[in-house]
Amino acid sequence: MTLFFLVVLIAIIGYFSFKLYIHDNSTFYQLTGYSYFNVLMNKSVRTSYQLTKELEHIQGTKKIMVNLQLPVHNEVQTIDALLLHESGVYVVNVIEKSGWINGREQSIEWMELLHKDQKRVFNNPIHETKRLTHALKDRLTEVDGSLFETMVVFTNNCSFQHIEIQSSDVEVLKIAELKEWAATLEGKRLSETEIETLYATLESLMHGEKAILRSKTATPPVS
Template sequence: MIVWILLLILIVGIFIAYSIYKFEDSQFSNMTGYSFLDIWKDKTVRHTYKVVSTLRKASGDFKILTNLHIPVSTNKEKIIDIVFLHESGIYLINISKEDGWVYGRETDNEWTIATYGDKKEAVKNPLTDHQNIIAVFSKIFPQIQEESIYSLAVFSENSSFKMIELYSKNVDVLKLSELKNYWDHKDSTITKTEIETIAQSLSKLIKQI
């Protein structure tokens, strides 16, 4: 009996060691600097990992950049969770870790998250910072039309959109599960060469932990 228990512990240990090795050598780890332990400890990191993993399954040509610090004025910068450079456009993605019923309008400064225990929490509008960044991107990359730069807020599967009002064509709010097929029927507006050029330029703004 003891032999079987020791064998089981050994197998589990090998599996965990392999998982850690595989993760540490993954694109996400190299891209962000996060460790396997960070995934387990930090909810935000865990959500980021899930979003990046889902984006990697998208169809078409693309590049994924995380944790960009975009200068929007002389002494001010905005942090953006993910920039997804896809053949259909540039997508600025805000990752929301809050779970619950989501209420908000595109123009509101704050949105409301109501948890399933009837507790309400005011959170910053996840789309607000993107407006300034879109204007900056339009200047940095004049070859890309502003209509091809999108603002997305991604929530977990444990969220429900009770009242979301959006007015702009290039703005969207969705759940993680909707990301995988989000790009399937979008027209190509950016070439593979442009994606590579933009990624190279933006990579200078990435700050790892």
């Protein structure tokens, strides 16, 4: 029995050592300074870590940025992630939900359906993310406006019931769907030098360990 527990203990230590090694060599850790303990214990940090891991796997010349604090109409708002890719500039807003999601691009509010016919409304995340995209465009006047895309990325524990989008420069998907989305990217519209220049321009806006990574949509009461 003692030998069994010893083997289990060694396996557990090995598992967490491997996870720690992966984390400490990740883009997320290099960008934010959040420890593996932070990832385990803080849901928002964990979501950002999962998102960054998926963005890392995207093929092509790219740079990833997270948690950019951007002035918008005299307020500081957060861009959860920014993908500077050879095909364009992708502004990412992360939404943490767990129910069935319904929404139209033009609507002011979207709805999350929960168990027992409960529902929760929240601000249209496309509108919120578009405001961030436009603010970033205003800051990067040297970049062709057609290169910018607005992305609303939901956590994986929700489901889409009915999502209606008209704009070609808007994407709504879940973190697990980023791989499939990335396969559709094509064209080399930004050079490696241009991507590095954009990164250097925006680097001062990126905040790490002392910043609170969170969903920008407050959770209203369930009705």
